[in-house]
Amino acid sequence: MQLVWDNLPFLLKGAGYTLLITIISMFFGLIIGVIVAIARMQGNRPIRWIARFYVSIIRGTPVLVQLVIVYYGLTDYGITLDAIPAACIALSINIGAYLSETFRGAILSIPKGQTEAAYATGMTSAQTMWRIILPQAARTAIPPMGNTFIGMLKETSLVSVITVTDLLRSADLLIAQYYVYMPFYIGIAIMYWIMSTIFSTILERIERRLAKAY
Amino acid sequence: MKSLRRTSTPIVWAMLLMVVLSACGNAAPRSTATDPASNTSAETTATATSGNTLEAIKSAGVLKVGLMGTYAPYNFLNANKEVDGFDADIAKEVAKRLGVKAEFTTQAFSGLIPSLQAGKFDAIISQVTITDERKQQLDFSDPYITNQVKIIVNANNTDITKLADFKDKNIGVGLGTNDETYLRTEVLPQVGNFNIKTYNDVITSLQDLNVGRIDATINNIYALKPIVEENGFKIKAVGDAIKSDQAGIAIRKDNPDLLKALNKALTDMKADGTYETIFVKWFGEKPAAE
Numbered sequence: 001m002q003l004v005w006d007n008l009p010f011l012l013k014g015a016g017y018t019l020l021i022t023i024i025s026m027f028f029g030l031i032i033g034v035i036v037a038i039a040r041m042q043g044n045r046p047i048r049w050i051a052r053f054y055v056s057i058i059r060g061t062p063v064l065v066q067l068v069i070v071y072y073g074l075t076d077y078g079i080t081l082d083a084i085p086a087a088c089i090a091l092s093i094n095i096g097a098y099l100s101e102t103f104r105g106a107i108l109s110i111p112k113g114q115t116e117a118a119y120a121t122g123m124t125s126a127q128t129m130w131r132i133i134l135p136q137a138a139r140t141a142i143p144p145m146g147n148t149f150i151g152m153l154k155e156t157s158l159v160s161v162i163t164v165t166d167l168l169r170s171a172d173l174l175i176a177q178y179y180v181y182m183p184f185y186i187g188i189a190i191m192y193w194i195m196s197t198i199f200s201t202i203l204e205r206i207e208r209r210l211a212k213a214y
Numbered sequence: 215m216k217s218l219r220r221t222s223t224p225i226v227w228a229m230l231l232m233v234v235l236s237a238c239g240n241a242a243p244r245s246t247a248t249d250p251a252s253n254t255s256a257e258t259t260a261t262a263t264s265g266n267t268l269e270a271i272k273s274a275g276v277l278k279v280g281l282m283g284t285y286a287p288y289n290f291l292n293a294n295k296e297v298d299g300f301d302a303d304i305a306k307e308v309a310k311r312l313g314v315k316a317e318f319t320t321q322a323f324s325g326l327i328p329s330l331q332a333g334k335f336d337a338i339i340s341q342v343t344i345t346d347e348r349k350q351q352l353d354f355s356d357p358y359i360t361n362q363v364k365i366i367v368n369a370n371n372t373d374i375t376k377l378a379d380f381k382d383k384n385i386g387v388g389l390g391t392n393d394e395t396y397l398r399t400e401v402l403p404q405v406g407n408f409n410i411k412t413y414n415d416v417i418t419s420l421q422d423l424n425v426g427r428i429d430a431t432i433n434n435i436y437a438l439k440p441i442v443e444e445n446g447f448k449i450k451a452v453g454d455a456i457k458s459d460q461a462g463i464a465i466r467k468d469n470p471d472l473l474k475a476l477n478k479a480l481t482d483m484k485a486d487g488t489y490e491t492i493f494v495k496w497f498g499e500k501p502a503a504e
Contacts, residue, residue: 010295075332083334163321163329172415173291173320176284179417179445 004187007174014170015191021084021166022153025091029152032096037103038129051100058097064158066090071162087159095152102144106137139210146203150196167191268312268471271336276317277309280329281340283320284415286440287496288341300496304358305339307488308463311479322414324390327351330466337476343392343459353467355476357460358489360502361434363393364455368423369448374430376453377401380408383429386419387412392459393432417441423449432456436497
């Protein structure tokens with residue numbers, strides 16, 4: 001384990017990229033997720049269909065394939081993205097689809113009476129969504145969201161395929177240098193675990209905070 | 215009615231998907247063939263972002279080089295976490311002679327050629343063996359090294375000494391490497407059936423050889439020496455070299471200026487002794503006379 005200790009700065013740099021990509025993808029994934037969830041509950045049929053189609057494609061294909069398509073595939077159309085933006089775009093699109101399902105479930109779980117009451121007070125449907133439904137739905141959505149995020153953190157380990165030197169790839173490079181396996185893999189396992197624990201703790205706090213309002 | 219509609223949706227989606235995919239498939243050639251405007255714009259973005267020509271490399275002041283980074287002593291990360299090794303030194307020296315700096319990107323071998331084609335870097339200097347198949351996709355500089363490939367087995371193994379012994383065995387090889395192509399297209403038909411397991415770096419294949427998950431692998435001896443020494447793997451090379459490979463610098467097609475400049479750099483290096491110095495530094499012996 002001495003080797004891991006000596007090379008910690010290098011591994012931490014990799015962990016930094018892992019975190020960076022996870023956080024950026026989560027942020028945009030959240031936005032995409034909310035938009036798509038609402039789109040899927042629209043009265044407008046084409047919009048609903050497009051949203052359904054998107055969710056179905058993303059959930060029905062491996063993340064690895066999505067990453068490679070964004071990084072390599074788009075170059076045929078003159079779009080050459082750097083590795084990290086490409087990773088963030090692919091993962092945002094991916095996580096957005098999963099989160100949209102979570103949010104949709106959460107929104108549907110709010111009793112219809114809430115909507116009716118909001119309309120009765122003269123709110124528009126948009127106001128009802130933003131002021132009444134979404135705040136309540138957010139509470140229901142937090143635990144499954146936590147799962148999605150932690151899954152995401154681990155899925156970032158695939159980005160090494162498109163030349164990002166993330167935590168996993170850093171370990172691979174060190175293994176090639178020192179020719180030993182286990183210490184580095186155990187080391188990064190611990191690092192991944194620490195990162196997901198931090199995420200879980202933050203989410204638990206948010207959950208408690210939201211619960212207080214009731 | 216409702217249930218009927220529900221069962222038909224996946225079919226509708228599948229159709230939609232086909233439409234989308236076929237549109238994608240047609241879009242690429244159409245935009246390049248019939249639409250000169252989009253063609254030129256795509257080209258300019260490619261040159262702007264990826265340095266398609268010698269001129270672009272010179273004006274950027276950087277030669278972007280792709281390599282594995284997990285293939286000592288050819289290319290690996292040294293103690294300072296810089297890309298180092300024979301390939302790296304060759305790359306730096308070539309870049310210097312072009313009047314630019316070398317900038318390295320590391321990636322598993324199987325991804326290097328797609329990355330080069332997509333304009334992510336200007337050249338691959340990572341023991342890319344020159345083959346006729348690859349020449350259809352890429353242009354190669356003159357060879358900058360010749361490697362002898364041998365059969366490697368576990369030290370306790372006595373029943374594999376030649377390619378013919380591979381029959382019904384598990385053979386490991388680097389994914390996307392020339393050695394893999396060689397096993398599949400030349401050895402398999404001759405020897406009869408054996409099982410090929412692919413690896414993304416040399417060390418994993420040797421590790422598996424060491425514990426007996428594969429029976430043999432093929433690789434070049436320079437690559438194996440440091441790994442075996444450092445790791446105490448109980449493996450050995452057997453028999454004569456099964457082939458010798460020449461590696462060149464791989465670049466995208468239709469860059470004659472760059473190719474010429476690379477070849478000139480290599481020729482000059484060999485002439486003034488720089489090449490030999492680099493070779494001796496990494497392999498402890500002089501290069502074989504050409």
